[in-house]
Amino acid sequence: MNTEHNWITTPITTDILRGALELEHTAHGVLPHRLPARARAQCSDEQLARSESQPSGVRLVFRTRATAIELDTVPTKQVYVGAPPRPEGIYDLLVDGRLTGQATVTGGNTLAIDMATWTAESRPGPPGTLRFTELPDGDKDVEIWLPYNETTELVALRTDAPVEPAPDRGRRVWLHHGSSISHGSDAASPTAIWPALAASLGGVELINLGLGGSALLDPFTARALRDTPADLISVKMGINLVNADLMRLRAFTPAVHGFLDTIRDGHPTTPLLVVSPIFCPIHEDTPGPTAPDFATLGTGQLRFRAAGDPAERASGKLTLNVIRDELARIVAQRAAEDPNLHLLDGRALYGAADSAELPLPDELHPDAATHRRIGTRFAELAFTATGPFTDGSA
Known part of the structure; x- marks a missing residue:
C-alpha cells in the first residue's frame, strides 16, 4: 500500500x-x-x-x-x-x-x-x-x-x-440478458462492451446479465430477470443454444414462451425487447455444436467451427436462421396481447455487410470495433424517438 x-x-x-x-x-x-x-x-x-x-x-x-x-x-x-x-x-x-x-x-x-x-x-x-x-x-x-x-x-x-x-440521477434502469457477445468477449475494456456503450448513449443505468456460453433459456435466469427491478428489459437469445446444440425446435418454442412468461410475471408492462442473433456465418444455416478449431492454435489465433450438418435441420436442429424465424413468429403472436413486447432482428446490429467489413476474428465473437458498431446501432434503434426504449424526450 x-x-x-x-x-x-x-x-x-x-x-x-x-x-x-x-x-x-x-x-x-x-x-x-x-x-x-x-x-x-x-x-x-x-x-x-x-x-x-x-x-x-x-x-x-x-x-x-x-x-x-x-x-x-x-x-x-x-x-x-x-x-x-x-x-x-x-x-x-x-x-x-x-x-x-x-x-x-x-x-x-x-x-x-x-x-x-x-x-x-x-x-x-x-x-x-x-x-x-x-x-x-x-x-x-x-x-x-x-x-x-x-x-x-x-x-x-x-x-x-x-x-x-453517488446521488440518484433519476436514470432509468436497463436490464439486459445475452450471450458472451453481451458479456463483452473481445471488447477493448469494460465500458467498451456493446451494452455499456449503448447504455451510455441511451442515458440509462445498466444491469448486464450477459453470460458467456450461458444464454440458454434457463428458468433460474428468467426468475432473476423477473425479480430484478428495471424500467427496460432486453433478452438476446439464440447463439448459445446453437453453440451447445442444447435443444431442438420442438423444445425451443415452449422454452421461449416460458422464459418470457416468467419475466412478465414480475414485469407485466415493462418494455421488453427480444433480440435475435447477430450474423454469424458459420451457424447461419449449419447447426451446432460449436467446436474449437485446434488447427489454428499454432497460428496464435484460436478460431471456432460449426461441427453440425446442415441436413440435420430437417430433424429440428437449430441454426441462427431457424431461431430468427421462430422468434419473429413468437413475438408477433404474443404482441397481439402484449403491446410492450418488441423484436429486434440482430442482423440490424451486425449483418452480412458488416461481416464482410468487420469479420468475426474467431468466427464467433466481435472485436472492439464491432462492439462499438453494435452498441451504437442498438442505441439508435432502441433509445431514439421511434425505438421501444424511448423516454419520449427525443
Whole structure:
C-alpha cells in the first residue's frame, strides 16, 4: 500500500456497487455475483459459474473529493492450454461520466482451462492493488468499472478523502440478458462492451446479465430477470443454444414462451425487447455444436467451427436462421396481447455487410470495433424517438 496519502478505507457494500445482483462475503472481502445464490444452486455448470462471477457491467460508484484511489482485488485470470495468452483484465475509471484512466491488477488466481477435455485447474495467487492518482480536486462522481473477463474479489477501497454513495440521477434502469457477445468477449475494456456503450448513449443505468456460453433459456435466469427491478428489459437469445446444440425446435418454442412468461410475471408492462442473433456465418444455416478449431492454435489465433450438418435441420436442429424465424413468429403472436413486447432482428446490429467489413476474428465473437458498431446501432434503434426504449424526450 502506498503511504504517501492519509488513506481512508471505505467498506465495499451495495451502497457503492452497481450492476451486481448479490455480494458474497469471502475470505478476502466480497465477490460480486450477477446471478443470485438461489439460481447458482440450481446449476452446477462450471461455465455458468465462471460467467456469472465475472463482473461485466459491475462498477463501484461514489462521490468524493479524493485525488487518489487504491483498490485491492483478487482477480481470477483465465488461460487456455495451448492457446495464446489472454489480455489482462482492464479497469476503467470514469470521472463525472468521462473515461479518465485505465489500469490492470497483477497477481491473483489463475484458472487453466483445457479445451480438449473441458477441465480446469485453479492456482491461487495473492491480491493486487489498483491505483489512480492525480485526480481533479473537488466533488465528483467516480466510477470504477471492473474487468468483464476476470472474476474479481474486492478486498479494500482506499481514498485520500471521504466517500459517499453517488446521488440518484433519476436514470432509468436497463436490464439486459445475452450471450458472451453481451458479456463483452473481445471488447477493448469494460465500458467498451456493446451494452455499456449503448447504455451510455441511451442515458440509462445498466444491469448486464450477459453470460458467456450461458444464454440458454434457463428458468433460474428468467426468475432473476423477473425479480430484478428495471424500467427496460432486453433478452438476446439464440447463439448459445446453437453453440451447445442444447435443444431442438420442438423444445425451443415452449422454452421461449416460458422464459418470457416468467419475466412478465414480475414485469407485466415493462418494455421488453427480444433480440435475435447477430450474423454469424458459420451457424447461419449449419447447426451446432460449436467446436474449437485446434488447427489454428499454432497460428496464435484460436478460431471456432460449426461441427453440425446442415441436413440435420430437417430433424429440428437449430441454426441462427431457424431461431430468427421462430422468434419473429413468437413475438408477433404474443404482441397481439402484449403491446410492450418488441423484436429486434440482430442482423440490424451486425449483418452480412458488416461481416464482410468487420469479420468475426474467431468466427464467433466481435472485436472492439464491432462492439462499438453494435452498441451504437442498438442505441439508435432502441433509445431514439421511434425505438421501444424511448423516454419520449427525443
